[in-house]
Amino acid sequence: MDIVDSVLATPRPGEERPEVVEPAAVDDEDAMDEGDLQVRTMEVPRWLSTPEVTRHLVGDGKKKVLEEEYESIVVVAGHGSGSKDPKKPGYHLPHLLVTMSGTDVRQLGRLRRAMEDSLIQYVIENSNMGDEDDDPNPPPSLGRLLYSLGLSAANASPKTKDHGADRTVLTRSHFPISLHRTREERRDGDRRHLATRKVWMNVLELPQDSETNEYHGRFLASKHFMTYYKSHFHCRVDIYGVWGDEEKMMCAPYVCITSSDKVNVDKCIQYVEHRIRDHEEKFGVAREGGRRVLRGERTET
Numbered sequence: 001m002d003i004v005d006s007v008l009a010t011p012r013p014g015e016e017r018p019e020v021v022e023p024a025a026v027d028d029e030d031a032m033d034e035g036d037l038q039v040r041t042m043e044v045p046r047w048l049s050t051p052e053v054t055r056h057l058v059g060d061g062k063k064k065v066l067e068e069e070y071e072s073i074v075v076v077a078g079h080g081s082g083s084k085d086p087k088k089p090g091y092h093l094p095h096l097l098v099t100m101s102g103t104d105v106r107q108l109g110r111l112r113r114a115m116e117d118s119l120i121q122y123v124i125e126n127s128n129m130g131d132e133d134d135d136p137n138p139p140p141s142l143g144r145l146l147y148s149l150g151l152s153a154a155n156a157s158p159k160t161k162d163h164g165a166d167r168t169v170l171t172r173s174h175f176p177i178s179l180h181r182t183r184e185e186r187r188d189g190d191r192r193h194l195a196t197r198k199v200w201m202n203v204l205e206l207p208q209d210s211e212t213n214e215y216h217g218r219f220l221a222s223k224h225f226m227t228y229y230k231s232h233f234h235c236r237v238d239i240y241g242v243w244g245d246e247e248k249m250m251c252a253p254y255v256c257i258t259s260s261d262k263v264n265v266d267k268c269i270q271y272v273e274h275r276i277r278d279h280e281e282k283f284g285v286a287r288e289g290g291r292r293v294l295r296g297e298r299t300e301t
Contacts, residue, residue, distance in 0.1 A: 036103065037101055037102070037103060038101065038102060038103065038104075038105050038108055039099065039100070039101045040099075040100045040101075040108045040109075040111070040112050040156060041089075041090075041097060041098065041099050041100070041152070041156050042097075042098040042100070042112055042115055042116070042149070042152055042153075043095060043096070043097055043098075043148070043151075043152040043155070044078075044080075044095055044096035044097070044098065044119065044148075045095060045144070045145065045148040045251070046079070046094060046095040047141075047144075047250055047251040047252075048096070048119065048122070048123075048145065048250070049078065049079050049080035049081075049094075049095040049096040050080045051080055051081075051082055053080065053096065053119070053122060054076055054080055054081050054082060054096065056118065056122045057076065057098070057115060057118055057119070058074060058076055066111060066114065066115075070100075070102065070107045070108070070110055070111040070114070071102055071103075071104055071107050072100050072101060072102035072104075072107060072108055072111050073100070073101045073102065074098065074099070074100055074111070075088055075089065075098070075099040075100075075101075076096060076097070076098050076099075077089060077090040077091045077093070077096075077097055077099070078090045078091065078092075078093035078094070078095050078096045078097045079093060079094045079095055079096065080095070080096050081096055098115055100112060100115075110193075112153075113193050114193065116149055116172075117193055119145060119149070120142065120145065120146075120180050121180075123139050123141055123142050123145055123250060124138075124139055124142070124177075124180060124181075126250065127139035127140070127141060127142075127248045127249075127250060128247055128248050135177070136175065136176035136177055136178065137175070137176070137177060138174045138175055138176065138177040138180065139177075139248060139250075140240035140241060140245050140248050140249050141240070141248075141249055141250040141251045142174045142177075142180070143174035143175075143201070143203065143238065143240070143254075143256035143258075144203060144240075144251045144254055144256070145251075146171050146172045146173075146174050146201065147169065147171060147201050147202070147203050147256070149171060149172070150169035150170060150171025150172070150201060151165070151167075151169050153169075153171075154169050154170075166202070166292060166293075167202070168200050168201065168202040168262050168265045168266055168269070169200070169201060169202075170198055170199070170200055170201075170262075171198065171199070171201050172196050172197065172198060172199075173196075173197045173198065173199040173201075173258065174201075174238075174256065174258075175236065175238070175258075179196065179197055199258040199259065199260060200258065200259055200260070200261065200262040200264070200265045201256065201257065201258045201265065202257050202265050202266075202269050203254050203255060203256050203257070204254060204255040204257070204269065204272060204273060204276065204292060205252065205254055205287045205288065205289050205292075206239070206241065206242065206252075206253045206254055206255065206276070206287065207276060207279065207280050207283075207285040207286055207287050208285060208286070208287070208288065209283075209284075209285050210285075210286070215241055215242050215252075215253040216242070216279060216283065216285050217239040217240075217241065217242035217253060217255065218239070218242050218243075219275075219279055220237070220239050220255060220272060220275060220276070221237075221239050225237075225275070229257075229268060229272075233259070233264050233265075233267055233268035233271065234259055234260075234261065234264045235257050235258065235259040235264050235265060235268040236257070236258045236259065237255065237256070237257050237268065237272070238255070238256045239253075239254075239255050239256075240253055240254055240255075240256065241253020241254065252288075255272060257269060257272065266295075269292070269294075270294055273291070273292045273294060277291060
């Protein structure tokens with residue numbers, strides 16, 4: 001499986017950095033009158049945009065079942081979809097794009113959540129996690145998926161002004177894994193959807209040694225740093241892909257930063273970014289996507 005950094009828009013070898021996709025969609029609060037056609041979209045990260053994922057989402061009759069259950073139309077296009085129809089929305093994209101349309105905004109919201117649940121299930125089932133039921137840790141790629149889904153949902157809202165590919169977003173928490181193995185029960189007894197707990201999240205790419213292909217990230221997990229993240233920034237910081245867990249990874253190694261407060265994550269991202277830069281200069285390693293451009297730096301250039 002090709003490991004690519006789709007969330008940070010890192011290009012594949014020989015490609016230019018793709019533009020951020022801003023699909024046309026309508027927020028539920030700003031929706032048109034009942035009966036008018038509504039559209040929702042969900043972007044699948046490039047490292048999950050495969051024919052296997054497409055089959056998992058809509059294959060074997062699942063598309064028809066979803067459309068009937070949620071009274072909607074589902075179209076999957078883009079890289080990995082197998083679609084050869086250039087008229088489909090997202091046909092040209094280097095990743096999968098799921099377009100959902102219907103007249104009931106509540107049903108579309110439920111459909112999107114069902115599609116997200118399906119992607120979460122795919123990552124859990126294909127991450128070689130074993131049967132350790134008492135282990136609270138999620139699959140190492142799950143945080144990356146949830147961050148990508150959070151970006152996609154925010155991009156689809158007309159209220160979103162900042163469409164930066166590396167911004168902090170409100171999304172489902174990746175920790176603990178029990179959240180993604182439990183079905184919520186609604187008042188009507190419906191237990192179709194996974195339980196959710198929202199957090200503010202951002203991710204950072206890890207540097208790699210060009211000679212050994214080894215990713216560097218353990219330096220960020222010293223006792224001093226881990227204590228500082230928690231006490232000073234009130235953030236949870238997880239480093240994935242550098243602990244011998246490579247066979248469980250479906251995406252490139254990364255740092256996942258979460259908190260109940262967006263400001264905390266934004267401050268912690270800046271701190272961790274500078275620690276990574278110091279390490280890159282000291283050891284001659286680099287990130288495929290380059291340095292993260294921080295907010296203050298953006299105004300100076």
